[in-house]
Amino acid sequence: MSANEILAGEHFLNGDVACAEGAIAAGCRLFAGYPITPQSEITERMAYRLPKIGGDFLQMEDELASIAAILGAAWGGMKAMTATSGPGFSLMMENIGLGIMTETPCVIVDVQRGGPSTGLPTATSQGDMMQARWGTHGDHEIIAYAPASPQEMFDLTIKAFNQSERFRQPVLIMTDEVVGHMMERVVIDPDKIEIYPRRKPTVPYEQFLPFKGGSDLVPAMACAGEGYRVHVTGLTHDERGYPDLSVDSQHRLITRLLDKIRKNADEIIELEEENVHGADVVLVTYGITARTSLRAMELAQGKGIKVGMLRLISVWPFPTAAVHAIAGEVKGIVVPELNMGQMVREVERAAAGQTRVRLVPHAGGGLHRPEDILAAIEEVAR
Amino acid sequence: MKRVQTKPAPEIVQDAHHPLEHYFRTERLPHIWCPGCGLGTAMSCLAAAFGELNLDVDDVSVVSGIGCSGRLAGYMRPDSYHTTHGRALPFATGLRVALEKIKPGNKVVVFSGDGDLFSIGGNHFIHAARRNIDITVLCVNNFNYGMTGGQIGPTTPLGSRGTTAPYGTFEHPFNLPYLAASSGAPYVARWTTMHVHRLQRAMVEAISRHGFTFVEIIAPCPTNYGRRNGLPTGLDEMRYYRDKAVIKNFADPKDAEIIPGEEFIVGTFVDKEKPDYFEIYDKFVNEHLRS
Numbered sequence: 065m066s067a068n069e070i071l072a073g074e075h076f077l078n079g080d081v082a083c084a085e086g087a088i089a090a091g092c093r094l095f096a097g098y099p100i101t102p103q104s105e106i107t108e109r110m111a112y113r114l115p116k117i118g119g120d121f122l123q124m125e126d127e128l129a130s131i132a133a134i135l136g137a138a139w140g141g142m143k144a145m146t147a148t149s150g151p152g153f154s155l156m157m158e159n160i161g162l163g164i165m166t167e168t169p170c171v172i173v174d175v176q177r178g179g180p181s182t183g184l185p186t187a188t189s190q191g192d193m194m195q196a197r198w199g200t201h202g203d204h205e206i207i208a209y210a211p212a213s214p215q216e217m218f219d220l221t222i223k224a225f226n227q228s229e230r231f232r233q234p235v236l237i238m239t240d241e242v243v244g245h246m247m248e249r250v251v252i253d254p255d256k257i258e259i260y261p262r263r264k265p266t267v268p269y270e271q272f273l274p275f276k277g278g279s280d281l282v283p284a285m286a287c288a289g290e291g292y293r294v295h296v297t298g299l300t301h302d303e304r305g306y307p308d309l310s311v312d313s314q315h316r317l318i319t320r321l322l323d324k325i326r327k328n329a330d331e332i333i334e335l336e337e338e339n340v341h342g343a344d345v346v347l348v349t350y351g352i353t354a355r356t357s358l359r360a361m362e363l364a365q366g367k368g369i370k371v372g373m374l375r376l377i378s379v380w381p382f383p384t385a386a387v388h389a390i391a392g393e394v395k396g397i398v399v400p401e402l403n404m405g406q407m408v409r410e411v412e413r414a415a416a417g418q419t420r421v422r423l424v425p426h427a428g429g430g431l432h433r434p435e436d437i438l439a440a441i442e443e444v445a446r
Numbered sequence: 447m448k449r450v451q452t453k454p455a456p457e458i459v460q461d462a463h464h465p466l467e468h469y470f471r472t473e474r475l476p477h478i479w480c481p482g483c484g485l486g487t488a489m490s491c492l493a494a495a496f497g498e499l500n501l502d503v504d505d506v507s508v509v510s511g512i513g514c515s516g517r518l519a520g521y522m523r524p525d526s527y528h529t530t531h532g533r534a535l536p537f538a539t540g541l542r543v544a545l546e547k548i549k550p551g552n553k554v555v556v557f558s559g560d561g562d563l564f565s566i567g568g569n570h571f572i573h574a575a576r577r578n579i580d581i582t583v584l585c586v587n588n589f590n591y592g593m594t595g596g597q598i599g600p601t602t603p604l605g606s607r608g609t610t611a612p613y614g615t616f617e618h619p620f621n622l623p624y625l626a627a628s629s630g631a632p633y634v635a636r637w638t639t640m641h642v643h644r645l646q647r648a649m650v651e652a653i654s655r656h657g658f659t660f661v662e663i664i665a666p667c668p669t670n671y672g673r674r675n676g677l678p679t680g681l682d683e684m685r686y687y688r689d690k691a692v693i694k695n696f697a698d699p700k701d702a703e704i705i706p707g708e709e710f711i712v713g714t715f716v717d718k719e720k721p722d723y724f725e726i727y728d729k730f731v732n733e734h735l736r737s
Binding site: 093094096115116118120122124125126128129130132133134135136137138139140141142144158159161162287288289290291292293294295296297298299306307 | 471474503504505507509519520523524525526527528529530532533535536537538539540541542543544545547548549552569570573731732735
């Protein structure tokens, strides 16, 4: 990849465009998508940019096809992405499962809007957080990031591609309409961008087991036409990739697929702490809600309350140990979310009864008023 | 009494290899398909077509959806992808477009069943045909969902029985050559698994043409379809094809309806030049960017 294909320099971009540019900087050369608000700027940017740099843009017939196409493109040797919002994200659940089962690297962006169903097409929400975690059927682990600014849309999209190659599974960007549409300064320095290359087999065809994990449980990937004649199936399979529908095979495969994420979770989990040590109250936040919470934190500090914030940059896998440790040291935890209570369940699980966990719900369509978050902080600090 | 001249039985040679063996994952054989099923015949024809085209195993990928036909991908040696139900075509589209950058002119063959391609995957079929993406689609039409036990599907002829139509189907079926042709496919053919040489030739033509090419393969499913519809063995269904299939090339695909007990048309329906996805992409996008 040549550096002049990256949009280097300082720019004033919205989050959706920054996400598209991050994908290009990460080496994404195929985008398949279907129009849906509020992510259309990602799709339009890719349609404009990719042909200019030797990539491919595919407008598919629906989101079922979009995600199927990026899985196919990944096996064709490309880095590929799709982007959608709630209704399309629902349709993608089927092949997120295929991506996990066949260990296919790719990136899926969900610019969240109010739901269920058509809901609020043009207005924000964080209502898909649990769908991201559990939307596809069967046992699985998920990797997901929650950018809070256009700069993070750029940076975390690169990170999502790297993690998808590192762990060979689809990675989700769980953003929202406000971050997607807000315009801010984005600084892009090509020299600082690190790319994790696709892991290729190091042994000849006769010795290659395409679904045998290495020491980190992640297998090397042989793509179409490379001479490894790989069989890839969504059925339970053995290390050769051949269907094996036995109890033992299911146990072995599912355990490895879960463990490759669980045992390497430290490489994925990314948190930002502010004034957490010595705080009486800690806000646990992610995405746009972290930014409304900052104002609430200032207001609370002005009233003499010792309040800190733990921002989840990666939301899945959930940072259970970090939240558990904080819960043992504070009077209470406040969780503002643009939903009626999703990630708060994980916070409660991690806190394990050590402290009070107070949700600040919001049904979506707009952001929290900092005063509402402040009221929750004051209530918990009492 | 008329004497019938028979060929001498072939000599069994130790360690000999079948000339098409390299196209198969022989370690996975025998296959799971029932006695009398047409899928083995269709798979043999496909391997013979690869052989006739002298196709290197690494120059072709096979993509399947879900169902009995979907299992073919797992028996063939090339890179093969057994995807989700109905999604073989969009997966193959992404694969084909990505591969064009690395191995231009590589072949992608989608091999799947009537339920997979035309019920759950029906929307993908018409759009792939409209795009004229360079993919060959081979659809084994056995008129029912065999893997799940004989439910009716989008091609089940009116009045035929299945486990979900115990009194006979009351919905009109798709006429697949007509659907493919009107969606824009530049190559459309239909043969049965009785017409093995013609079927093989159609596969050769479909794979060697540029663009979206489609071959419907009418095949017996004695276990789940024939048994419930007066054709209890594979041989009964083959005799039915012998008696009812009328070879007619370049017939109007509108006339390709299949009505139980009546003659039906087999042959090449469409075979024409039409710019494919990559040619059009080059003409509009690359020319614009070059100027």
